[in-house]
Amino acid sequence: MSDLFIELQGITKRFPGVVANDRVDLTVHRGEIHAIVGENGAGKSTLMRVLYGLYQPDEGTIAVKGHAVTIESPRRALELGIGMVHQHFMLIPVFTVAENVILGSEPVWGFGRLRMREAQQRVAELCRQYGFVLDPTAEVGSLSVGEQQRVEIIKVLYRGAELLILDEPTAVLVPQEVDELFNNLRQLVAQGKTVIFISHKLDEVLAISDQITVLRRGRVVGTVPAAGTTKAQLAEMMVGRPVLVELAHPPVEPGPVRLDVRQVRVPGRGTRPAVRDVSFAVGAGEIYGIAGVEGNGQTELVEALVGLRRITGGQLLIDGRDVTHATARAIRLMGVAHIPEDRHRRGIALPMAVWENMILGHHTREEFTHGALLNRPGIRGFVRRRVGDYDIRVADVEAPVLALSGGNQQKVVVAREFSFAPQVLVAAQPTRGLDIGATEFVMRQLLAARSSGMAVLLVSANLEEILSLSDRVGVMYGGALVAEFARGEVSAAELGLYMTGAGRTGEARAG
């Protein structure tokens, strides 16, 4: 515990219009798991990028193992034993695990011939040493999200990292995968590695970390040991006031069916369909939750429902109208909003301005256009209101949306999709990357929309979220809906069983 690894002192990093890090002090000891928590835009990712050499601090000093250093690049960071596990996996799907791991630092014989056998052995060895379940010869494209993340971690270990930085690693994982990740992390620290870990899920943070540093608006509020700290205390440190995470779920009499999915089939890669004859219906004033491990057809189902994927069998009706083969635009115009699971893929265009992203999909509305021209004043007013309502931390709405923190990017998408009173909302991982305050806000929005008669399809890996919001819950496994429960009929643990295909199959609705 006494062995100092990292010492940041007075780190300040400014961006146009914001001080992302304001005189931050951070001390990390060897062999500990150190969590960094804070609201969206508090400066967590920025601080980590400073430490990994992606940004240069404007002020402050960095000491590694007692020596003052300048980390001018990620290469230098790795030399110092600091590695970062990328949040957006940078893996080549057609390469094997071992090939991906060695990419960029390949062991070679003379004339550049690859020492593939050796690489595979090294990777296998690393997996064994830290208890990672991973086949070095497997093709990365066929791996689950959790497994791909393991590849990213091995990649960093392979390059000799002693300190691993993980920025919201659990945002994309289902509970079982989180458990597995935490086991891996515990193995790593047991063998002398050090971990810095960012998460918005305070239960996770308390469960896994030794020390917790709280950031608020770029400043360190304090560092506390995880033992003896409660969730409420942490939340209060983060936000500056007590946070209540109690949600009222008033009974709402479901109205007429809005979203009617009948025996829908969606092709997948190869001959196996990604979605197999799925049927369910969501009424006005109802939230229908879909739980499932990523890769069991939810992505394809959601995209099919909003017109982004071909439906090859069955029928899709919205407000009684057949839209099985309708375009995304037609479906949108019927009042269907869509929060995509991966904001960077389907939700925003990173180089475009915040205001431009804010009206994406609404840009043809009358209030935003003057004939063929965009109505800039009208748009500006709308954007200002949304930024205020959703507490989006943005210095300048003309700046590209990539200048926003991850959570604030998510807020842009959510705020946009909740605009103009949609009739049906297809929300995939709507709170991914949001802090507790914003998560609570979005959950309240969902419930308010439900009360006002919206039909919501909620697809989430977060079982707590699904269970606390949904009127009914369906479980997807292997492309089929294998079970359906009414509210209060099922526990998280039971859902988990169904999600891995281990539950009873007698109740399966779709066959």
Next chain:
Amino acid sequence: MKHRLLVLQMATPVLAILFGMLSASVIILAIGRNPLDVYAVMVRFNLTRTDSLFSILFKTTPLIFAGLAVALSFRVSLFNIGVEGQYYIGAFCAALVGFSLRGLPAVLHLPLALLAAAGGAMVWALVPIVLKLRRGAHEVITTIMMNYIASALLLYLINDVFRDPTQIGTPRVRTPLVAAAARVPSLGPLLAPLGLHGSDVEKLNLLLPVGIVIAVVLAYFLSRTRFGYEVRAVAFNPLAAEAAGIPNARVQFGMFMLSAGIAGLVGLNDILGFFGYLDIDFPKGLGFLGISVALLAKNNPLGVIPAALLFGFLDRGAAGVQFFARVPKEIIVILQALIILAIVVAYELLTRYVRTQRKREAELPVTATPAAEATGR
């Protein structure tokens, strides 16, 4: 850090040009000349003579159209290498309308000829774009192929079908003369009161201001209209655009047609503005130069104007250097190509450097779409 990048980004075209001159210097030194002298001759010849100034403007005109055409396609991640062939077809259609119709008033005949040029090129471009959007055939391959076909087709049409019967028996292989009503008016009469005379002044025609106006209109169109907004979305994230209900294929189709339509006008500066007939030896290669112009302009319609001017400057300068510095013609051609190559390479490298620095700052996942690369905003 931020400021350094910004300055570097703005200085890129200048640095690229300097690098081009530096590389060319090596060749000039190799033939035993002093590069400084040669450049001095070029600058003096280009900038101190009225005929040079107007010749530069004349050479700039088609390059504005060509640069705009290429830039528009780049803006939606399509590579229209077919501007070359499209302007052959456009030139022919304009000539055909010009010489086969008689007695129309100029207010009708000239616009008709321009429309024919744009329309013909658009029809020609339908093949590659439909193949691309329907079947996924890569437009680079198909447009290059279409260029060959256009070239051969034009030779056939001029030589075997529409050759001016009065020229048979002479070495001149060309179409009949275009009606006066279909000629693009010269700016000469406007310039004469300013004391500007001479054949190079006379050559300058209405297409130069037309090109500039089109560039300005396009810049406005792309930045202010709904369609321009959709173009940006499609270029920067086609998947998100699709999810927002923007029809990617339709936007790409529209921009490709616009690109081809403007490409159709490239040849008119020479055909309707100067010669008055389509000769088998009409100026070729302008479409390919348009690619360099668009690159240098970062696909910005307004940037196309100075970029085209630079290429016009080089072209005219070559003539001066050949005559006054007595550098052999072949060397001039090498020089020109080298400067263009160096500019494009240096420019690409610098842009890429700025971009990776940016990306590093933002830790963006590396996207492989040509859109993000080709589209400067």
